[in-house]
Amino acid sequence: MKEETVIKVENLTKQFGDFTAVNAISFEVKKGEIFGFLGANGAGKTTAMKMLIGISNPTSGEAEVASFNVYKNPNSIKKNIGYMSQKFALYDDLTVKENITFFGGIYGLTRKQINEKRQLLVEELGLQEIVNNLVSSLPLGWKQKIAFSVALLHNPKIVFLDEPTGGVDPITRRQFWEMIYKTANQGTTIFVTTHYMDEAEYCDRVSIMVNGKIEALDTPKNLKEKYKAKSMNDVFLKLARG
């Protein structure tokens, strides 16, 4: 099942003036894989992610996402991926229902499909009581769970999650990861950044970016062996400052 490659990156580079934010990174991600994209603040993660989701043009290098080229077909990429971040996920001043309808419409779902998806979501997440409430009134953990589901409305091949669990309580954080496991198990690829190192352990493979380059890329188990570390936190502390 995990043979098909859904993200293929070769020497991808982004320069801002004379500053190289992303320096010739290369990696591949398979279908259904949970891929952890780690790095210190300012290491270049967000810049790299922006290129992969088709909203920033690379300076050089190649990348294919969901079998579309980042230079030629950035708009096709956008249609075939889901995206959520801690900073932006849902519209606070719309209700849960309105958000689902809005994002369903943006992704080109029919009215019928949107209605079906909404009912499914309400049932799965137990949203019956809050579906007509404004998103701003919900606890962060709820928002993030709904945002993740909304990012999956159009059955994307890959979903990009930028620090999805920052500040979320420990129980909800785990429920969120169970949703991630479930989604990956159904064949959707998960590309996730996080500052929680226990979450890094949940990933199939992890890359660690330092000053624009990928310094390490392997399974958590192999990384711990290689760097003689007890946990991913130790691996990160050893690597992240070069």
Place this chain on the structure above:
Amino acid sequence: MSISLKNISKSYNKVSALQNITFNVEKGELFGLIGPDGAGKTTLFRILTTLLIANKGTASVAGFDVFKDYKQIRNNVGYMPGKFSLYQDLTVEENLNFFATIFGTTIEENYDLIKDIYVQIEPFKNRRAGKLSGGMKQKLALCCALIHKPKVLFLDEPTTGVDPVSRKEFWEMLKRLQKKGITILVSTPYMDEAALCDRIALIQDGEILEIDTPKEIVKHYPKAIYNVSANNMYKLIKCLKNYEFMYSVYPFGEFVHYTDKRDLFKPNDLIEFLKQNELQNIEISETQPTIEDTFMELAK
């Protein structure tokens, strides 16, 4: 006593943010408020820094009442809010000068207190605060909160969204400040940071779940915890949740933390059950509870 709260309650319209919060922080203590987003941490900070008035209860900071003596409190505390609140269009140096002037002091007068931190951002002293990286903004905000040599320092989620390396450095700075006699109240959603505090209060939904030293808090965990691992994490979690004697199941890094309803738990029974469900490479071993385990048990 450096900070003292008695039965503090606060609600916004009908929503209760804090309920009967009572605790004391000793002089020179590093005290942690540990809880998720929405627990009421920021409301508590705003009451203690006199920016918000409680509906009920009394509180004092550095010997001053938060209601009657609010002006004295403002001169004696440093406050670093969760949201970056410095002037984005002033430079690093201008921000620091501004805060020093407001408090009737100069950068030179208290330089020894901020020196360790300031030297790290000094190369960028002519850069506008809005153009700094997250880590540097955090250091500048800490300098500005310290420039008038406060007796008590309030830090509201200083490390949220900060990478593990910068978080570690930040806590090392806090330890050094503590040695200079400053009382520190710090909040964080990261449970691993709790272990670095002298004492912690676990807080959720506006209520304190427990207050103690990090070591004592984990001792209160009521059950034996087991690390369980197998070849497929998702399937393992699903199976464990269906096991009839399951008390709690939480993924914890490479393992799942499992507790059993029975007093006498036989790991071999569970191994059998998991094998029947087609899991492989099953391993079970007893482990020590963490603060996060305790928090989840109390918050259940």
